Amino acid sequence: MELALDYHSARALLAWQIELGATDAIGDAPVNRYELQARLPKAAATTADAAPIKPLEIDPVAVARQMAGAAGSLAALRDALDQFEHCELKKGARNLVFADGHPGARVMVVGEAPGRDEDMAGKPFVGRAGQLLDRMLAAIGLSREDSVYIANVLPWRPPQNRDPLPAEIAMMTPFLERHIALVQPDILIAMGNISCDALLGKRGITRMRGTWHEAQGKPVMPMFHPAYLLRQPVQKRAAWADLLEVKTRLTAG
Ligand code: URA
Numbered sequence: 001m002e003l004a005l006d007y008h009s010a011r012a013l014l015a016w017q018i019e020l021g022a023t024d025a026i027g028d029a030p031v032n033r034y035e036l037q038a039r040l041p042k043a044a045a046t047t048a049d050a051a052p053i054k055p056l057e058i059d060p061v062a063v064a065r066q067m068a069g070a071a072g073s074l075a076a077l078r079d080a081l082d083q084f085e086h087c088e089l090k091k092g093a094r095n096l097v098f099a100d101g102h103p104g105a106r107v108m109v110v111g112e113a114p115g116r117d118e119d120m121a122g123k124p125f126v127g128r129a130g131q132l133l134d135r136m137l138a139a140i141g142l143s144r145e146d147s148v149y150i151a152n153v154l155p156w157r158p159p160q161n162r163d164p165l166p167a168e169i170a171m172m173t174p175f176l177e178r179h180i181a182l183v184q185p186d187i188l189i190a191m192g193n194i195s196c197d198a199l200l201g202k203r204g205i206t207r208m209r210g211t212w213h214e215a216q217g218k219p220v221m222p223m224f225h226p227a228y229l230l231r232q233p234v235q236k237r238a239a240w241a242d243l244l245e246v247k248t249r250l251t252a253g
Contacts, residue, residue, distance in 0.1 A: 060086035068178035093156035095122035101144035108185035112194040113154035129227040140247040192225030
């Protein structure tokens with residue numbers, strides 16, 4: 001079937017494919033893989049038809065738990081994520097966004113998921129929200145160079161920055177938990193609802209922010225996400241109060 005596309009539709013389709021990560025042309029002419037299938041030698045097609053193979057039921061959360069649990073270092077955890085093939089987000093992402101900052105830090109910030117800038121850079125919080133995060137941390141004397149470690153619930157960018165699905169959060173949480181266990185921070189900061197969901201099993205950031213919670217035996221401060229603060233600057237006052245809580249707790253012990 002011939003598709004006649006006007007210039008603007010063709011350009012939009014191309015931009016969409018680039019957005020999904022298809023940045024390299026690997027052939028001059030398009031290949032119709034449905035036709036290739038139809039041209040397969042008969043014997044091969046018959047064998048495939050005759051022996052339907054029942055797909056194995058795989059529980060991605062159990063696989064994630066097993067792989068994360070076996071990782072004895074941050075480098076091993078990163079390798080485990082590289083080898084984890086059950087999260088569809090990985091296929092559309094340019095890079096694994098593992099972490100940034102100081103692995104010996106007392107404070108670990110847990111964000112939601114990489115956006116476009118983070119996906120390109122392979123580092124969390126490097127876009128506008130990340131720059132605001134850096135300024136917020138600096139206001140209480142912290143920096144990723146020497147006192148903060150940063151990771152996300154999801155290490156791959158969701159398409160069009162959509163919200164992570166519950167199944168995606170569930171299968172990536174074992175990796176996050178292992179990440180925390182390996183870094184052993186004194187304090188966790190949960191940025192936004194997705195992070196609260198993964199760490200605390202509940203959402204409701206407006207209600208939860210500003211009060212201490214607990215995850216994996218560690219104090220957790222839920223805070224408004226910096227991306228939300230960029231849209232709602234009036235909430236920066238609340239974020240400042242939460243940062244002061246963090247500073248007080250750090251100074252106390
Ligand atoms: N928002 C996040 O939650 N994490 C990032 O890394 C970037 C933006």
